[in-house]
Amino acid sequence: MTSERPSRIAVGPSLEPAFARAVTSGGGTVCALDECPDALVWTGGHETFPAVLPASVRWVQLPAAGVENWLTEGIIKAHPQVTWSSAAGAYAATVAEHEVMFLLAGVRALPDHLAATSWTPGDFYPRLGTLRGATVGIIGTGGIGRALIPMLAALGAQSLAVTRTGRPVPGAVETFPVERIDELWPLADHFVIAAPATSETERLIGAEELSSMKPTAWLVNVARGNLIDTDALVDALTRGTIAGAGLDVTDPEPLPDGHPLWSLRNAMITPHDSNPPALRVPAYVEHVTENITRFASGLEPLAVIDPRAGY
Template identity: 40%
Template sequence: MRARPSVTTSTGPGPSSAAGTGERGAGNGVVLTVLHEDDLPPSRDLLHDLAGEVRYARRAELGDALRGSDALLMWDSFSPALREAWHHADALRWIHVAAAGVDRLLFDDLRASDVIVTNSRGVFDRPIAEYVLACVLAFAKDLPGSWRLQGEQRWRHRVTERIDGKTVMIVGTGAIGREIARMLRAVGLTVLGAGRSTRDGDADFGAVYDSSRLAALVADVDYLVNVAPLTGETRRLIDADVLAALKPAARLINVGRGETVDTEALVEALRSGRLAGAALDVFEEEPLPAGHPLWSFPQVLISPHMSGDAAGWQEALADTFLENLRRYVAGAPLINVVDKHLGFVVSP
């Protein structure tokens, strides 16, 4: 029987080979499968240096590749392939997802298993925080309005808003939410947090409130920033009641998951003028279909799920996985271990 490293946990491109005919590497006995679609991860040579065998598989090939595999890199992080091929995972001990969110990966059999799941927490924190700050400034300074007027060659003076002294509530108090909080506080906004429980004296948020009471908390909020992971508790968390509780001058910024916002309620709030605007990077259906009402609102900023994808993001994803692969081979604690029942990495 092939010797495998013990697994412990910690919170803290070129042509592919055919599935099941993996390339031999360092000879340490670890069999790694990489699920990909078109692109392969950078630093491919290092994968072969660290793992005993590396197999590459697209969705249709994953079942064959998983037989005898110890580890799976979900480079195609949104693929449903693992659920379909789960019965072939006869030796799987560890899955790494090349993304921060794991809601599209987790299913009942995986949750019930002993397989460890890690994610790419930390890669997207700063880029997403910069995106949120950019949206705040774009709304306050009416940059979309200036671009529209420029396209019409119209010179129309307007008075813009200041952002200092405005209040932002960040829904989701994990690593990305904390980076957003630090950046927005640095430019003068008052920052509050909404998470799983109420607490005072938080280093980044000051006060954190129970997100299940969100509608009762947002009356004085100027910007509601959603970065919550998708769980049973957060699905459509931002619903008609929350949107109605916001003041008409408020804006919503969603960089979490599309399913955490009730899209129909959002469309109605924008159409009726009960919400001043929204910046949306994620949607319940992606790509956002042509003809969807959200495309037509001038007060809505739409981007195609790219808020965290700054230059070098794929290299950063690969580096995060390689660090964990080194740890796995050495039997050292893995980083970014996901609580499979909560659906995210729990901060220490």
């Protein structure tokens, strides 16, 4: 139900001009947290989040797509009267581009080319491939996975999707419920992990799953490092069980100096920067503006968090 007055929105831990403009653009008015706001837009981490929220707060917007830390710390569950929303989907296109980069670099043997110090084209021929005509398994088709599907289609690749329920995902050739995920490993040519980090997804991919993949497969992870058994992955990359991996997240993270993954040429590692600040902040501002507009109109915000599901 639409309020007779503009929604009062607090922004924390500090009020930056871009987010003040987002509040007013969305039809709200900026106020301090101690001035009985209707909602709180948070731009910082869970470490600095207030221990107690004013009773007037009905909605909180969080800046992250993954909210496992907020759940682990009990912050969300401590405020059952509040509707919480994440930034899921806000950064989808940016992260999906990173996934495509990893896949293209893998199938075109870019790591080997970058390491070369002489002109020996024939050395690379056995490892050169294409995404055209390939099938990519996407584990987790929220905003990022859905943004990836048309990017792959533009390159001539088709997608197989995995979701919790198996409800058809637009653009995917077939959608598998998570109970049938084992059917996917021998079917797809490459894999992208974009699933949330929950107790059910921890170590989702281990030695058995890796051994079921094609030896030419590239595995990309932009979700959370603990979705892959790192020791099993190192072993698979060393043995050539799969062709390689593109990792924007690792377990442990940060990946320590001297870790075996650093020395493997078929492991491409980026330091969790698939969504860099220069791109993240404008995308989050846009997401905040849309959700304030929805909140001010009495509509449910985008990306509402289900604490039971973990995302």
